[in-house]
Amino acid sequence: MQISRSKGEKLFDLANYTVLLIISIVMLYPFWHVLVRSVMSYDEAIQSGLHLFPQTISLEAYKYVFSNGGLLKGIYVSVFVTVGGTLYQLLITAMTSYALTIKELPGRNVIIIMIIVTMFFGGGLIPYYLLIKNLGLIDNLLVMILPAAISTYNMIVMKSFMDNLPKELEESAMIDGAGYFRILFTLILPLSVPVLATIGLFIAVGQWNNWFTAMLFLNDQDMWPLALILRDILVDNNTELTRQTGYVSESYLLGDSIKMAVVIISVIPILAIYPFIQKYFVKGVMIGSLKG
Incomplete structure (x- = not known):
């Protein structure tokens, strides 16, 4: 038998879920930001502004890391x-x-x-x-x-x-x-x-x-x-350390994308x-x- 819930209980649950959702977004966004920056192209990464999703996905930074x-x-x-x-x-x-x-x-x-x-x-x-x-x-x-x-x-x-x-x-x-x-x-x-x-x-x-x-x-x-x-x-x-590689990409040398890629690689395990x-x-x- 389903127990009916009062309006106050429903409002409490709604407020509770909203607060938890906000906290989750605040905690997850830094990781998402690092992940997005690691797969951005160099031209897009140097642009200022908020980037929730990359316009084009580039794995050049990861290629550089794994060739180092x-x-x-x-x-x-x-x-x-x-x-x-x-x-x-x-x-x-x-x-x-x-x-x-x-x-x-x-x-x-x-x-x-x-x-x-x-x-x-x-x-x-x-x-x-x-x-x-x-x-x-x-x-x-x-x-x-x-x-x-x-x-x-x-x-x-x-x-x-x-x-x-x-x-x-x-x-x-x-x-x-x-x-x-x-x-x-x-x-x-x-x-x-x-x-x-x-x-x-x-x-x-x-x-x-x-x-x-x-x-x-x-x-x-x-x-x-x-x-x-x-x-x-x-x-x-x-x-x-970043120069010890046969993979040459001047635009990515110590760029933000490489830094973010190393952070992601260190967190994933x-x-x-x-x-x-x-x-x-x-x-x-x-x-x-x-x-x-």
Whole structure:
């Protein structure tokens, strides 16, 4: 039976949808603007005014980007750093979180407090740089992966999620002779897919957009990730990387279309991943935040 709704409720829904529509347009328009500018012809792009749709679609900017050796290397480096860093951090975070859920762990509370303290206090940039230098990670691509082994926030979220799992399953596995490692990899992790997907997205976005670490420790431009190359093009307006190509187009050299094309290319991978883990995203965050 359909429930009748009052005029006030209908007006509220109309106002609510209108506000949400306006907010969506405000949030989506910058991305749409960048996309439109990336496929504009040079003559149209240099014209002033608002461009909602391109008059003619030109893929010259993307052709230029994918013919640029420096930019392609940056894409490969970013993929390697993102995949490797995400798997590495997820493994360390899962092992640490599970260990801290074991109440029989000696000094468990002290360890948790020591880890939480790192959220509020750090050694500073100079000691960190000296540490990386002494470890021999200067101009080493592993500097983008190894030092960022774990995030305290991610560890707390995953630990809270694992605390909510039924302890009876773990006890039954122990009775059957399973050790902690076997319980973690065959029982706990399969049940923790929502929080793993959620934290994996956080880590992947951070790794993909990480340009600051590369700027500090990677002097060789062949090791630069796409994020640092994009920053170099947009902020410093550096022409060195954009000149390393056999594709010659003077009108597109560092034009707005190339800049916008690089932005779109850097955003698409994360947008492509998100729909596949969206169903886990809210569940992972909500369940992981029930207990501290």
